Amino acid sequence: MNLRRDDFAALDANDPLAPFLARFHRPKDLLYFDGNSLGMLPEAARRRAIETVEREWGQGLIESWTAARWIDLPEKVGGKIAKLIGAGADEVIATDSTSINIFKLLAGGLKLRPGRRVILTEAGNFPTDIYMAEGLAHLTGDVEVRLADDVVPAITEDVAVVMLTHVDYRSAALHDMAAVTSAAHAQGALVLWDLSHSAGALPVDLGEADFAVGCGYKFLNGGPGAPAYLYVARRWQKAFSQPLSGWLGHAAPFAFELHYRPAAGIKRAISGTPSVIAMSLLDASLDLLIEAGMHRIRDKAQKQMDLFAELVDARCTEAGLKLITPRDHADRGSHLSFSHLQGYELTQALRERKVVPDFRAPDVIRFGFTPLTLSYVDVWDAVGRLAEIWHDGLWRDPRYSVKAAVT
Numbered sequence: 001m002n003l004r005r006d007d008f009a010a011l012d013a014n015d016p017l018a019p020f021l022a023r024f025h026r027p028k029d030l031l032y033f034d035g036n037s038l039g040m041l042p043e044a045a046r047r048r049a050i051e052t053v054e055r056e057w058g059q060g061l062i063e064s065w066t067a068a069r070w071i072d073l074p075e076k077v078g079g080k081i082a083k084l085i086g087a088g089a090d091e092v093i094a095t096d097s098t099s100i101n102i103f104k105l106l107a108g109g110l111k112l113r114p115g116r117r118v119i120l121t122e123a124g125n126f127p128t129d130i131y132m133a134e135g136l137a138h139l140t141g142d143v144e145v146r147l148a149d150d151v152v153p154a155i156t157e158d159v160a161v162v163m164l165t166h167v168d169y170r171s172a173a174l175h176d177m178a179a180v181t182s183a184a185h186a187q188g189a190l191v192l193w194d195l196s197h198s199a200g201a202l203p204v205d206l207g208e209a210d211f212a213v214g215c216g217y218k219f220l221n222g223g224p225g226a227p228a229y230l231y232v233a234r235r236w237q238k239a240f241s242q243p244l245s246g247w248l249g250h251a252a253p254f255a256f257e258l259h260y261r262p263a264a265g266i267k268r269a270i271s272g273t274p275s276v277i278a279m280s281l282l283d284a285s286l287d288l289l290i291e292a293g294m295h296r297i298r299d300k301a302q303k304q305m306d307l308f309a310e311l312v313d314a315r316c317t318e319a320g321l322k323l324i325t326p327r328d329h330a331d332r333g334s335h336l337s338f339s340h341l342q343g344y345e346l347t348q349a350l351r352e353r354k355v356v357p358d359f360r361a362p363d364v365i366r367f368g369f370t371p372l373t374l375s376y377v378d379v380w381d382a383v384g385r386l387a388e389i390w391h392d393g394l395w396r397d398p399r400y401s402v403k404a405a406v407t
């Protein structure tokens with residue numbers, strides 16, 4: 001490969017998404033490949049935070065629930081997320097965390113499938129998805145959480161809900177959503193998709209899916225601990241119920257009735273008061289993704305990932321980094337993962353050289369590709385610093401082997 005840095009600068013000069021870079025706070029010199037774990041701060045979100053805190057809260061106080069439409073935020077933000085995942089605005093609501101939404105939807109799914117007591121998922125699924133299912137099984141006492149290596153052949157007639165993460169958090173391997181959904185439906189099971197590594201990363205088409213969840217702080221750039229969202233297909237909304245039946249999911253919250261009656265539609269999936277400040281930031285951040293368009297974002301990410309992988313092949317040959325992400329565009333999400341015995345040390349050394357990937361035990365270095373915050377020159381420079389670190393042996397420094405609390 002005979003590419004030079006100038007070739008990457010030329011790609012930036014012709015990139016229709018390049019103007020978005022300036023709309024984020026991108027710390028100088030930092031090559032940030034971790035927008036798949038915590039998205040960067042959009043200037044619009046920063047301004048919105050100040051507006052929400054100083055004017056809406058500081059000046060407006062309680063009036064802001066109506067005057068600033070705080071009360072509508074879960075539906076408004078849900079409607080924006082719906083645009084990114086091929087759903088109707090009335091099918092998505094922003095609320096709680098991904099973990100809690102998984103619990104609510106699994107419980108709701110079990111209710112819709114009386115007589116079936118199995119939640120089927122993948123052994124490699126993200127831990128919280130499995131843990132929340134286990135918590136529900138513990139609570140109910142008669143639900144089995146079944147783990148399979150290959151889910152489709154394991155969908156049997158006792159399965160109530162098949163729960164999968166669309167893009168694998170380690171390898172970035174992508175499930176065929178339509179195929180799995182129809183295999184589940186053929187056995188009478190419902191499907192819950194976790195879109196935490198999909199929404200904002202690639203165009204999603206939920207098709208016939210029953211339920212979905214996803215988080216707001218990764219590709220959606222909502223900020224640390226941003227609210228998550230959930231999706232309930234329109235056809236289930238009347239029959240759907242969930243156990244965290246709080247007052248804001250009530251049909252008439254301000255009637256203060258004695259007993260719970262679920263709101264019509266997706267609002268019954270809400271429990272309590274939304275985190276207004278956090279949700280306002282997410283609301284502002286989503287506009288950038290919608291404006292840029294998921295197809296353009298996806299195209300640029302694929303190109304950046306191809307270039308990154310080619311550069312690693314050409315310039316870090318002796319390092320022995322093994323790409324565990326599929327090279328085929330149709331089979332991967334928006335990060336590249338390399339396995340390496342010294343993956344943790346390499347990650348630490350990279351961070352010290354201002355290249356930020358992250359590390360997932362036992363041996364995976366992940367580089368996330370978020371085209372609104374990443375230039376082509378960033379791709380060139382990051383692989384250059386990686387090659388330097390390998391050749392200098394910098395990663396061998398013993399202080400890089402000390403594990404931090406958050407990796």
Ligand SMILES: *Cc1c(COP(=O)(O)O)cnc(C)c1O
Nearest residue numbers: 097098099126165169194196215
């Ligand atoms: C990040 C992530 C979550 C996060 O769950 P929280 O409740 O926000 O901590 C859940 N599932 C998957 C697949 C994730 O990648």
